[in-house]
Amino acid sequence: MIGILxxxxxxxxxxxxxxxxxxxxxxxxxxxxxxSRILILLPFRWIAPSLGKYMHETPNEQxxxxxxxxxxxxxxxxxxxxxLPWNCKCLVQALAVNRMLKKRGIQNTVYLGxxxxxxxxxxAHAWVRSGDVFITGFRxxxxxxVVSTFAWESKQPYPEEIDHAQQSVGL
Numbered sequence: 598m599i600g601i602l603x604x605x606x607x608x609x610x611x612x613x614x615x616x617x618x619x620x621x622x623x624x625x626x627x628x629x630x631x632x633s634r635i636l637i638l639l640p641f642r643w644i645a646p647s648l649g650k651y652m653h654e655t656p657n658e659q660x661x662x663x664x665x666x667x668x669x670x671x672x673x674x675x676x677x678x679x680x681l682p683w684n685c686k687c688l689v690q691a692l693a694v695n696r697m698l699k700k701r702g703i704q705n706t707v708y709l710g711x712x713x714x715x716x717x718x719x720x721a722h723a724w725v726r727s728g729d730v731f732i733t734g735f736r737x738x739x740x741x742x743v744v745s746t747f748a749w750e751s752k753q754p755y756p757e758e759i760d761h762a763q764q765s766v767g768l
Contacts, residue, residue, distance in 0.1 A: 622669065624675040629693035630685050637688055648695055648707050649749030655704040658727020663703055670697050690733040691723040692750035695749065695767075702751040703727055708734075710741025 612623060636644055645651065653678050674694045678685030698705045705727040713721050722741045724734030731738070
């Protein structure tokens with residue numbers, strides 16, 4: 598009981614010590630987790646099209662300038678989900694981080710997997726990867742058989758591709 602109280606007392610103090618950018622990411626994480634928690638009440642067939650292209654995966658390559666941002670987003674999604682009073686399990690986290698990455702134009706793949714637990718009951722899990730970084734749900738993902746993937750790729754070229762295209766045209 599004391600550990601739970603300590604967790605909720607320390608959270609606002611830790612929040613105040615964050616940089617302004619990190620504060621905005623935390624607030625975006627909270628709102629994204631809230632919206633995602635509501636979304637999972639809907640039939641999954643309504644949510645699935647917004648996740649990306651069904652049964653496709655994004656490449657494992659990632660630009661260096663995005664790698665740290667992706668790690669930070671994952672860190673704050675996992676951290677804020679621990680403090681929130683509602684249930685933020687793997688699917689809620691996956692939906693939230695998928696939306697945050699899409700907002701920033703960063704490609705990502707949402708994985709859905711199934712396995713049997715010790716009592717031979719079917720269990721499900723969701724995790725997200727961007728480039729070579731597993732963002733959420735990466736713990737225990739190897740126990741699950743992937744049954745669906747959803748790949749979202751940005752329509753905008755990366756800065757390096759823009760530079761290359763401009764050079765080939767002679768700009």
